[in-house]
Amino acid sequence: MQKTSMSIAVVGSGGAGSITAGNLLLEAAARSGSYGILTRSVGPQIRGGEAAALIRLSSEPIDSICDSYDILLALDWKNADRFAAELPMGPHSLIITDPEQGAIPAVIGGSGAQVRELPIGKLAKSINKGRPNMIALGVLAEVLSIPRESIKAVLTKQLGDKGEQVLQSSMDTVTAGMTAAQDIAKQPLPKSNGSGSGHWLITGNQATGLGAVRAGVRFVAAYPITPATEVLEWLATALQKVGGKLVQAEDELASVNMIIGASYGGIPSLTATSGPGLSLMMEGLGLAVSAEVPIVVVDVMRVGPSTGIATKAEQSDLNIALYGLHGDAPHLVLAPVSITDCLFTAQWSVYLAEAMQVPAILLSDQYLGQAMAIIEPPEAVNFKAARSIAQHSDGEYLRYADTGNGISPMAIPGTPGQQYTADGLEHSMAGTPSTRAEDHALQMDKRQRKLDKFDYGDYWAEIEGAGAHAIITWGSTTGAVREALGRLRAEGIDDIRMVAMRLLSPAQPGKFRQTMAGVSKVLVIEQSHSGQFYKYLRAHYDLPGESELFHRAGPLLLRPGETADQIRHWRQA
Amino acid sequence: MNQIAETMSTTPRNPAEYRSRVQPIWCPGCGDYSVLLEITKALAALELPPEQVAIVSGIGCSSRFPAYSNCYGFHGIHGRALPLATGLKVARPELTVITTGGDGDGFSIGGNHFLHACRRNVDITYIVMDNQVYGMTKGQASPTTDPDWDSVLTPGGTGIRPFQPLVIALASGANFVARAFAGDPEGTTQIIIEGIKHPGFSFIQILSPCVTFRPEQREWRNQVRPAPVPTTGDPSVAAKRIMTDDGFNLGILYAGDRPSYQTGLKDGSMPASELGREFVL
Numbered sequence: 001m002q003k004t005s006m007s008i009a010v011v012g013s014g015g016a017g018s019i020t021a022g023n024l025l026l027e028a029a030a031r032s033g034s035y036g037i038l039t040r041s042v043g044p045q046i047r048g049g050e051a052a053a054l055i056r057l058s059s060e061p062i063d064s065i066c067d068s069y070d071i072l073l074a075l076d077w078k079n080a081d082r083f084a085a086e087l088p089m090g091p092h093s094l095i096i097t098d099p100e101q102g103a104i105p106a107v108i109g110g111s112g113a114q115v116r117e118l119p120i121g122k123l124a125k126s127i128n129k130g131r132p133n134m135i136a137l138g139v140l141a142e143v144l145s146i147p148r149e150s151i152k153a154v155l156t157k158q159l160g161d162k163g164e165q166v167l168q169s170s171m172d173t174v175t176a177g178m179t180a181a182q183d184i185a186k187q188p189l190p191k192s193n194g195s196g197s198g199h200w201l202i203t204g205n206q207a208t209g210l211g212a213v214r215a216g217v218r219f220v221a222a223y224p225i226t227p228a229t230e231v232l233e234w235l236a237t238a239l240q241k242v243g244g245k246l247v248q249a250e251d252e253l254a255s256v257n258m259i260i261g262a263s264y265g266g267i268p269s270l271t272a273t274s275g276p277g278l279s280l281m282m283e284g285l286g287l288a289v290s291a292e293v294p295i296v297v298v299d300v301m302r303v304g305p306s307t308g309i310a311t312k313a314e315q316s317d318l319n320i321a322l323y324g325l326h327g328d329a330p331h332l333v334l335a336p337v338s339i340t341d342c343l344f345t346a347q348w349s350v351y352l353a354e355a356m357q358v359p360a361i362l363l364s365d366q367y368l369g370q371a372m373a374i375i376e377p378p379e380a381v382n383f384k385a386a387r388s389i390a391q392h393s394d395g396e397y398l399r400y401a402d403t404g405n406g407i408s409p410m411a412i413p414g415t416p417g418q419q420y421t422a423d424g425l426e427h428s429m430a431g432t433p434s435t436r437a438e439d440h441a442l443q444m445d446k447r448q449r450k451l452d453k454f455d456y457g458d459y460w461a462e463i464e465g466a467g468a469h470a471i472i473t474w475g476s477t478t479g480a481v482r483e484a485l486g487r488l489r490a491e492g493i494d495d496i497r498m499v500a501m502r503l504l505s506p507a508q509p510g511k512f513r514q515t516m517a518g519v520s521k522v523l524v525i526e527q528s529h530s531g532q533f534y535k536y537l538r539a540h541y542d543l544p545g546e547s548e549l550f551h552r553a554g555p556l557l558l559r560p561g562e563t564a565d566q567i568r569h570w571r572q573a
Numbered sequence: 574m575n576q577i578a579e580t581m582s583t584t585p586r587n588p589a590e591y592r593s594r595v596q597p598i599w600c601p602g603c604g605d606y607s608v609l610l611e612i613t614k615a616l617a618a619l620e621l622p623p624e625q626v627a628i629v630s631g632i633g634c635s636s637r638f639p640a641y642s643n644c645y646g647f648h649g650i651h652g653r654a655l656p657l658a659t660g661l662k663v664a665r666p667e668l669t670v671i672t673t674g675g676d677g678d679g680f681s682i683g684g685n686h687f688l689h690a691c692r693r694n695v696d697i698t699y700i701v702m703d704n705q706v707y708g709m710t711k712g713q714a715s716p717t718t719d720p721d722w723d724s725v726l727t728p729g730g731t732g733i734r735p736f737q738p739l740v741i742a743l744a745s746g747a748n749f750v751a752r753a754f755a756g757d758p759e760g761t762t763q764i765i766i767e768g769i770k771h772p773g774f775s776f777i778q779i780l781s782p783c784v785t786f787r788p789e790q791r792e793w794r795n796q797v798r799p800a801p802v803p804t805t806g807d808p809s810v811a812a813k814r815i816m817t818d819d820g821f822n823l824g825i826l827y828a829g830d831r832p833s834y835q836t837g838l839k840d841g842s843m844p845a846s847e848l849g850r851e852f853v854l
Contacts, residue, residue, distance in 0.1 A: 030854055202852040210852075213845050218838055219664050221656075238848055243841030247663055250689035254656035257649065261629070261660025264647055265668070267838065269660070287650050377853070380846070413645040413661070413668055416624045421639045421646030432595055433640055433648075 005058035005190055007066035008144075009087055010136055012075030015047040017133030022053020023372065024137055024158065028150045030201050030374040033191035035061045037339070038372045041083045042311050044226075050079035054086070057144075059190040061376055063338040063479030065367075067561035069093055070187060072108070073140060075120065075132050076101045080108060085556060089113045096139060096184075098132075116184060123176050129166070130173040138177020144189040148178065200375050204342040204368035205230035205272075207378070208298055209238060211346030212270050216354070216385035217296070218244035219269040221258035223251055223277060226310040227366040228300035231272035252277035256284030259295045263288075264422055266412035268354055268385040272298035275317050276307060278361070282324045288359040289329040289447065291422035292400065292410070294387065296349050301365040303554040313366035314554030315475050315527040318536060321361045322505055330448045332360035333505035337462050337478040339373040344381060345502055348459060351383035356450045357410055363504070365527075367476045367557055390418050398429040402442055406449035451506045460503040460511055467495030469571055470519040470544075472537060474501045477527050477558055484564035496567065507540035520545040523570045525563065529553035586620050588613035593643045598634075604755030604781030604790075605635050605702050611758055611779075612671070612700070613642070615765035619669075626669045629658040631683060633675040634709050635702035635781065652682030655690040658697050666696070666836035669769060676703040680716040680736045687738075691745030694773040695834040700765065701738065702755070702781035704790065712786035738778055739815045743808055743827055748773030750811065750827040752820075754797040755781040760823060767825055773833040780821075793821070800824035 008025070012018035019040055026038045036057040043049030056066045068088040073096040074080065084107035089095075093113035097104055098120040109115070118139065124130040141151050151174050159167045202210075209231050220239065222232035236246045249255035252273055259269035273281065278299045288295050301317045303309035321333045332352055336345035342364055353360040390397060390409035399420040401408040411418030425433040426440050434440070462478070465485060473481045478500040485498055499515055516522075522543045526533040534549045550566045552558070591613035599605050616626060626644035630636035632651035639646025645668075649657045654672045662670040679687055679701045690699065705722075707713040713726045716736035723730055742750050749771040753761040761779060768775035780797065782790035800822040805811050811827035 196854050199854045200849070200852040201854055206852065210849055213848055216845075219660065221660060239841070240839060241841050241843040242845045242848060243839055245663055245838045247659070249656065250685055253653060254659075254686055254689070257653040257656035258660030258663075260649070261647070261657035261662075262664035263660075264657075265627075265661045265665035267664040269664070283650050284653065291647070291649075374854075378849075411645075413627050413665060414624055416622065419624055419643055419645050421642075421648055423640070423648040424650055425648060431640075433637075 003190055004060060005056055005062060005066065006070045006187060007054070007056045007068070008140060009052055009054050009069050009072045010075070011052040011072065011080060011083070012133070013078040014042065014045055014049040014051045016051065016075045017131060018051050018075055019053045021133040021137045022055050024151070024154050025140055026055055026372060026374065027154045027201060028141065028146050029057050029144070029189055029191070030196050030199060031150050031153060032146055032189055033194050033196045034058065034189055034374060035192065035199070036374045037062060037065065039065060039367060040370060041086050043079065043082060044310060050082045052083050052087070057190055059192050062483065064483045064560045065557050067559050071096065071140070071143065072113070073136050074098070074101065075136060077105055080105050084108050118180055123180055124173060127169060127173050127176055129169040130176070134170050134173035135177040135180070138174035139181040141174065142178040142181035143184050143187055145186055146189055148175065196374070198377055200377055201372065202339070202375065203230060203370060203372050204336070204339040204364055205300065205370060206234045207339060207342035208272070208346040208362070208364060208369070209234040211343040212296065212350055213238050213242060215347040215350030215383055216268045217270045217350055219259065219262035219267045220244070220246040221249045221255035221269070221271045222246055223249045223255045223273065225274045225277050227302055227370050228272040228274045228298065230370065231298055231300065252280040253284065256281040256295070256297065260284060260288050260291070260293050263293050263295050264413070268294070268350055270296040270298065270350065272300065274300050274302050274310070275304045278317060278320060282320070285331065285359045285361070286325045286327065286329050287424045289325065289331050290424045290426070292357040292447070293422065294353040294357050294359070296353050296360045296362060298346070298362045298364060300369040301363060309555050311366065312555030313476060313527070313557060315365060315477065316529065316532060316553070317363060318504070318528065318532040321363055322536060328444060330451050331358055331505065332356070332451070333363065334360060334503055335363040335475040335501070336368060337475065337500045337502055339368055339371055340375045340378050342368055343378045347381060347383045350385055352454070354385035354387045356407060356454055357387065358450060363475060365476050390415065392416050392418065396430070399431040400427060400429045400443060400446065402429060402446055405453045406446045456503055456508065460501065460508045461515070462500040462502065463497065463515055465494070465497040467497055468518060468520045469496040470499060470516060470522050471496060471525055471567065472499045472501070472522060473525040474504065474533055477525055480558040480560045480563045481525055483560035484567055487560065487564050488567060493571070496571065504536070509541050512541050516544050522547040523567060524549045525558065526551045527554055527558060586617040588617040591616045591623055591643050593641055595640045597641050598637060600785045602784040603634070604704065604783070607755040607758060608635070608700070608702055608761070608779055608781055609638065609641055611761040612765055614762045615769065618762070618766055619769060621669055625667070626671065627661055628671045628673060629661065630654050630673045631678040633678045633707070635673055635675040636678055638673040652678055653686065654678065655683060655686040655699065659690065659693065659695050662695050662697050663836045664838060670697045671769070672697055672699045674701055676701060676705060676717045677707045677715040680738055684716070688741065688745045691742050691747040691774055691776065693834050694746055694748055694831055695836060696772055696774070698765070698768045698775045698777065700777045700779060702779050703738070704781050704783035704787060706783050706786045708783050708786055737816070739826060740812065742776040743812055743815060746831065747776045748829045748831050748833070749775035749825065750815070751777045751825045752823050753777060753779045754793060754823055755779055756794045757797065757823065760799070764825060771828060773831060796821045797823050800826060804828050806830065
């Protein structure tokens, strides 16, 4: 029986080209009709560290990484021990290795996988300007039965501007790899019936940028940080195409204040960062709450605390995103539930921030952000920045007027007669600094009311399935949960519903209560050491019946198989 | 400059048009009252409509400034006025953006932004009311305080050499560097006018006495003098003068012609709806 999904790892030291080979393989598979995800496992070194392209290909759209690898191809074994824990394998797995690169490290060879030796290095040397990673690409194309023409099409696109000779030597190298692998048992590529035409090839970081621009973001301040930089880099080019401006800031304190300044000027604005940068932005976020200036801060979460592990994912910035601002500072916290959903949730975040004149923190993570995925074309949605703007009038302008829904029209500098001072100091309705208890109470109520009265529709969570059991999860963990529940349904277990929260702040206890009607047992699944999400749920929601927690810290992502095991065990207990 | 010319009105403006009704919290005798008057006079002289001016500040006595003006204002957080002003000016280049603040806000907590604002050379006028003390927190040494100035927090003085804001501004690339004295209304007003008109980042240090915590600064009026030499556009000449004067020479000490940072949102030709095409197989 052909598998519905299979997984391939291409490993090597940084600079050996394993990621390049993986990306080319993914795109060739995409053009053959496969869905898939490529994650990179890399160390902090730019060159010479470890680098692995971890590819999962499927006949159906997928959101999660695999349970174990079917094929591991090693260009070399340098530093392979550093990511061995991320490469589960078993007797079904095949290791393709070059004997010149020495013995397979015990941590990998001990899995019982079959081993096939191929002289990858020698084959590459036999071709003018041949590179081992192109041999690897040819080997994998052959084993997966990807036609030579598909590889050529992808290479032409990638290398077209480097001239005919470069393309020819690469194709010669790929062909040599294909020939060398002819007697390896075929493991045909899982693919859909279509040709892949119309599918998208996109990373979560790119999708986040796209959602932001679609919603109307035209000013971006940027300070580079792994793993968020690609959001900013993509926006730099995109804003040149659609109009707008990106400014590289001197630090994250500057970037958050720059977007506050630009947004005060009337332009929807955003920045992207990761944990260390988010920590620095907290005071600025509080200012945006007090001054009621809409901004969006994307946090592509990585392993913390402190510098942590910059290149790997964890869901451990939830606490700081929810509670890191000093004072009572109502604001939005959102999280995409899949790579595809980065687009929707980013777009929705900008829309919400602008509509309520409030900062939004969007919690993506390294997995969602840096994974390259083959997806169905995302549905276009109509969320556009639409701020309530004060028009010119001769009467007294009350910037922070006490309105029914808490949202007061904002004057844009340049508008005559509406001058006001935006302030981090507590203020009167006119915006004048105030230490009066009644002004503080009124403005606190107003700032909270904006968020409480807003209609978030059904977007606050993704809800799937029904039954007396409920899994509650968020963010990237949703992918593993969704797949685990799919497998359990295939086994006939269909009494479990999944609630994957997209809107984390403000909490939606009313909608949650309706969603949980009939549930007697709850399992919370997340990727943090201390159970941040579980504690958040316990603080803001009534969890029906007994509740349990399945969690672990990053960087090892939850896999669908182990998640299904946990769910099965919990359901039976 | 062009924006200023275009928005000129035919009726002369009154400095009072630029004042709000909010009463300053400053101590009687504070130099900042004079600076408030001097800035409003400069804006009136430039005939800028108040709604076309934005005054951005951080935290401290002098950072209270925006609420006292009738322009658009932003009273932000400690040390971060310059990035906020940068974002605003880049997004809305037609506005005249002025940043006000003190020596602690600008040179201590905001020091890094000061360097990079000078470097970036966005067309903003940065007015620092320098009184060599943290006044709002009741009298601690600031970066420009002399090393032997005694305070409760630093008994016997900090022992640290004072920060040299004008030298730093020049070295970092500010396009206009000037020193003024709050108690010199005509000279200061004129320097502010020139600073606003000059393209790029204009840095104006205004010696503004704190009569409460530094009463000896009342003597400044007897110490200041117009710089004995005309403005230079040569940074090496300016650097030598600034580094060797006693800190009391007033005037425009440097006016350069380095191109300003490109502000404004670039026009694009592609509708945002088409932006996803690059991802389609």
